[in-house]
Amino acid sequence: MNLDRLRALFVSEGRTRLAAIVEGLLRLEQGTADEEVMESLLRQTHSLKGSAAMVGMPEVGTVAHELEDLVEAVRMGQLGSGPDVVDWMLALADRIERLLDAGTEAEPDTEADPDTEAEPDTGAEPEGEAAVAPQPEPSAPTHSAAPTPASRHQAPAAPASPHQAPAPPPPHSVPAGIETAGTAAPEDPSLVRLPVSLDRLDDIVRLAGHVRSGLVRLRAQLGADAQSADARGTDVWGEDDLAVLRELEHTARQLQRTATAARTVPVAQIGPRLQRAVRDAARTRGVAAAWVLEGGEVELDRLVLERLEDALLHMVRNSIAHGLEPAADRERLGKDPTGTVTLRATSRGNAVRLSVADDGRGLDREALLAAARERGIEVSPEEGWTALVFRAGLSTATSLDELAGRGVGMDVVTSAVRQVGGSVAVDTTAGAGTTITLQVPLTLAVTRCLEVTAAGARYALPLVAVLTVLGEDARIDVAEDRPIVMVDGRSLPLLDLAVLLGAPGTPDGPIVVLDGGERPYGLRVATLVGQGEVTVQALGGGVPATAAVTGTSIASDGSALVVLDPSLLRDVTATARAVDPDLVAPPTTHQAGRSAAGRRPVEVLVVDDALTIRELQRSILERAGYHVRTAEDGREALALLSATPVDLVVTDVEMPRMDGYALTESIRRTDAIATTPVLILTTLGTDADRRRGLEAGADAYLLKSAFSAEALLAAVAAQVGTP
Amino acid sequence: MRGLVARVGQEWLLFPVDCALEVLDAPQASPLPGTRAALEGVVALRGMVLPLWRTDRVLQLPARPGDPAPRVCVRALVRGTQVCLLVDDVHGLVDVGNDLGPSDAWWTDGSVHLRIGGRPETVTVLDVAALAARLVAA
Numbered sequence: 001m002n003l004d005r006l007r008a009l010f011v012s013e014g015r016t017r018l019a020a021i022v023e024g025l026l027r028l029e030q031g032t033a034d035e036e037v038m039e040s041l042l043r044q045t046h047s048l049k050g051s052a053a054m055v056g057m058p059e060v061g062t063v064a065h066e067l068e069d070l071v072e073a074v075r076m077g078q079l080g081s082g083p084d085v086v087d088w089m090l091a092l093a094d095r096i097e098r099l100l101d102a103g104t105e106a107e108p109d110t111e112a113d114p115d116t117e118a119e120p121d122t123g124a125e126p127e128g129e130a131a132v133a134p135q136p137e138p139s140a141p142t143h144s145a146a147p148t149p150a151s152r153h154q155a156p157a158a159p160a161s162p163h164q165a166p167a168p169p170p171p172h173s174v175p176a177g178i179e180t181a182g183t184a185a186p187e188d189p190s191l192v193r194l195p196v197s198l199d200r201l202d203d204i205v206r207l208a209g210h211v212r213s214g215l216v217r218l219r220a221q222l223g224a225d226a227q228s229a230d231a232r233g234t235d236v237w238g239e240d241d242l243a244v245l246r247e248l249e250h251t252a253r254q255l256q257r258t259a260t261a262a263r264t265v266p267v268a269q270i271g272p273r274l275q276r277a278v279r280d281a282a283r284t285r286g287v288a289a290a291w292v293l294e295g296g297e298v299e300l301d302r303l304v305l306e307r308l309e310d311a312l313l314h315m316v317r318n319s320i321a322h323g324l325e326p327a328a329d330r331e332r333l334g335k336d337p338t339g340t341v342t343l344r345a346t347s348r349g350n351a352v353r354l355s356v357a358d359d360g361r362g363l364d365r366e367a368l369l370a371a372a373r374e375r376g377i378e379v380s381p382e383e384g385w386t387a388l389v390f391r392a393g394l395s396t397a398t399s400l401d402e403l404a405g406r407g408v409g410m411d412v413v414t415s416a417v418r419q420v421g422g423s424v425a426v427d428t429t430a431g432a433g434t435t436i437t438l439q440v441p442l443t444l445a446v447t448r449c450l451e452v453t454a455a456g457a458r459y460a461l462p463l464v465a466v467l468t469v470l471g472e473d474a475r476i477d478v479a480e481d482r483p484i485v486m487v488d489g490r491s492l493p494l495l496d497l498a499v500l501l502g503a504p505g506t507p508d509g510p511i512v513v514l515d516g517g518e519r520p521y522g523l524r525v526a527t528l529v530g531q532g533e534v535t536v537q538a539l540g541g542g543v544p545a546t547a548a549v550t551g552t553s554i555a556s557d558g559s560a561l562v563v564l565d566p567s568l569l570r571d572v573t574a575t576a577r578a579v580d581p582d583l584v585a586p587p588t589t590h591q592a593g594r595s596a597a598g599r600r601p602v603e604v605l606v607v608d609d610a611l612t613i614r615e616l617q618r619s620i621l622e623r624a625g626y627h628v629r630t631a632e633d634g635r636e637a638l639a640l641l642s643a644t645p646v647d648l649v650v651t652d653v654e655m656p657r658m659d660g661y662a663l664t665e666s667i668r669r670t671d672a673i674a675t676t677p678v679l680i681l682t683t684l685g686t687d688a689d690r691r692r693g694l695e696a697g698a699d700a701y702l703l704k705s706a707f708s709a710e711a712l713l714a715a716v717a718a719q720v721g722t723p
Numbered sequence: 724m725r726g727l728v729a730r731v732g733q734e735w736l737l738f739p740v741d742c743a744l745e746v747l748d749a750p751q752a753s754p755l756p757g758t759r760a761a762l763e764g765v766v767a768l769r770g771m772v773l774p775l776w777r778t779d780r781v782l783q784l785p786a787r788p789g790d791p792a793p794r795v796c797v798r799a800l801v802r803g804t805q806v807c808l809l810v811d812d813v814h815g816l817v818d819v820g821n822d823l824g825p826s827d828a829w830w831t832d833g834s835v836h837l838r839i840g841g842r843p844e845t846v847t848v849l850d851v852a853a854l855a856a857r858l859v860a861a
Binding site: 210455456457458459497500501502503537548549552553554555558559560561562564569 | 751752753754755756757764765766767770772
């Protein structure tokens with residue numbers, strides 16, 4: 001392994017260790033650092049020092065050594081652990097971080113052939129004192145205000161600590177470049193971590209995606225061949241063949257998910273930096289602030305988290321600068337004198353929500369509006385005044401300091417969130433605090449998308465941005481000579497994807513309502529294909545960077561699949577409209593002003609984990625006059641049914657948490673709803689599947705492969721009649 | 724010198740052989756929103772998603788009256804990046820010789836000449852670097 005590559009690994013490892021060090025130091029300051037934390041601090045600084053020397057970064061070793069001495073002095077009671085001392089130690093940690101950053105400026109030779117690389121005297125040595133190159137002399141602390149700890153190197157008689165008298169190398173030492181998680185023994189192979197480049201993980205995810213789409217195409221081809229063979233009275237592909245294929249598809253899906261999961265890291269990873277920012281900002285502002293991290297175990301794509309890091313830092317600093325009141329004011333208001341800044345991470349299907357909340361004074365509406373007026377910024381009635389906090393150049397700070405006043409920062413939040421295809425929302429209450437919530441996709445590599453067609457091609461819309469899908473019964477109207485669609489009493493702009501692509505519009509296509517970042521809008525498409533996981537490839541390879549395109553992929557039919565960025569699609573429209581005023585969806589006369597009144601209340605519950613299928617059925621059934629409710633899986637359906645029974649349940653089989661068979665059985669076992677008709681609508685079409693459904697208690701069994709509006713309506717009418 | 728001779732509008736162009744990778748019927752492109760007319764969209768080819776460019780529009784070459792929209796695609800390597808270039812017609816691979824021996828085409832006064840369909844034609848050697856610059860600009 002050459003030195004560049006080794007150094008790159010060290011920098012990566014060093015950052016991880018540094019994060020643990022900062023976390024430990026903050027606990028030290030809070031008085032919650034027990035012996036385990038102190039041991040960890042010593043171990044991390046010691047390892048950093050040793051590894052630094054091995055990779056030719058002696059300055060890191062010197063500073064780590066200095067830090068280690070301070071930690072040891074605190075541990076021995078020779079030095080206190082007040083804010084000044086922690087400041088001193090954090091300053092050393094910052095210096096190490098800068099040195100690590102500088103160490104990454106040289107491009108590592110990641111593709112070098114390990115067999116031909118010059119081999120420095122590193123890899124074969126076990127970790128520990130024995131493998132460490134001669135240590136540089138410790139430098140004297142430069143913080144004159146702080147007491148000088150007694151260096152253990154100057155006092156060799158001091159009581160031994162694990163890092164002072166290292167144990168002999170363990171039988172299964174971990175070679176350089178491999179780190180172990182936490183304090184686990186390196187003998188446990190399940191806890192050994194290997195640094196792998198994101199590019200390689202992306203390659204694995206991409207290849208797994210290709211395998212999946214290839215299998216899907218193969219199945220489609222086999223199905224077509226089988227139909228053709230049946231027509232000729234021959235039998236080419238049997239059930240066994242298809243079963244093997246299904247198993248392979250399942251394995252490929254698992255492979256893709258596993259590879260995707262390898263890209264994720266827990267949100268807690270970013271905790272120490274945010275906690276540090278809260279601590280430093282609070283010290284600067286002279287307010288008392290506590291830091292809380294909830295849901296740190298929630299996992300998020302490493303790239304997403306990295307891209308959001310600056311945004312989150314701005315958010316927590318803003319909470320201190322604009323949110324938390326001074327302790328005396330808080331006491332006067334009957335609040336705890338110590339304010340709280342909370343990062344809360346929650347997993348929502350294919351998305352993750354990250355909220356930064358403070359219990360401070362809340363946003364100052366009047367000050368924001370005044371600042372907006374002063375700069376000639378108009379408040380959008382749809383977005384509301386709270387959106388002003390994200391406007392570049394707008395600040396309510398009355399003075400300029402390192403935390404606030406320049407009017408930059410929160411616009412960084414919207415920019416970062418937009419970059420990863422997410423959205424942002426603000427919730428504030430005067431006197432009670434502010435919560436800013438980012439909703440971002442779990443991963444950038446594989447994104448759950450709604451696939452649609454327009455202009456004869458396939459496009460994917462990230463599901464995280466899809467609010468709902470409207471069928472032909474959508475209420476279309478015209479306002480200011482532009483089409484709008486009514487959704488929940490709101491009028492939203494309506495665009496036509498085909499027109500945006502330079503093709504004739506599709507006036508009768510379904511409408512996908514999208515979260516456009518600043519405001520939702522309707523996007524008319526030609527057809528809905530379905531939803532699925534899309535392995536997104538960043539634009540490159542000669543594909544020009546284009547507004548409103550997140551990346552590309554290859555669809556299951558082998559054609560190109562363009563993944564659109566809903567938040568930027570509107571910008572394309574705004575630009576294009578200036579050139580072509582017709583670049584909007586034409587309203588259709590039979591849809592304009594259509595009323596939904598006058599339907600007989602026959603209640604149908606549609607249960608399917610696929611948004612597309614749910615909305616398709618909703619569209620068909622509501623058009624026929626049924627009242628439709630929906631649930632994403634069996635468990636949600638049961639909860640809905642326990643609150644309000646319905647006349648009919650139409651359910652899919654394969655769903656997360658509770659499948660359609662289990663749902664049907666549960667309905668039959670529950671007295672209050674035991675007689676509710678259940679219609680299973682599924683892709684599972686073998687005799688065994690059908691038998692299983694009917695044995696579970698289903699009244700009818702329909703196949704999605706034979707699905708049509710007429711078939712669905714006929715099956716529903718057979719159970720509950722027509723409205 | 725060896726190259727692929729293709730017609731773009733009223734001009735014959737010689738694509739250097741290390742630039743032209745494959746000739747095929749143009750696949751159906753997926754148009755991209757907010758792009759200029761020179762870019763037809765993207766196509767899936769050999770497991771990759773590649774941009775499909777109208778060569779005539781990129782190079783601003785006039786169309787030949789009566790020609791339908793170009794449907795022949797040259798998969799090309801331009802400055803290390805693969806792209807698909809739409810052309811009107813492909814003559815084939817030719818060797819451009821000098822005075823030392825027989826060849827399909829020959830240099831005269833700085834231009835390449837060859838007979839296509841019995842007629843003498845002047846062929847312009849494609850400047851790949853200039854093409855790359857135009858693709859970026861387009």
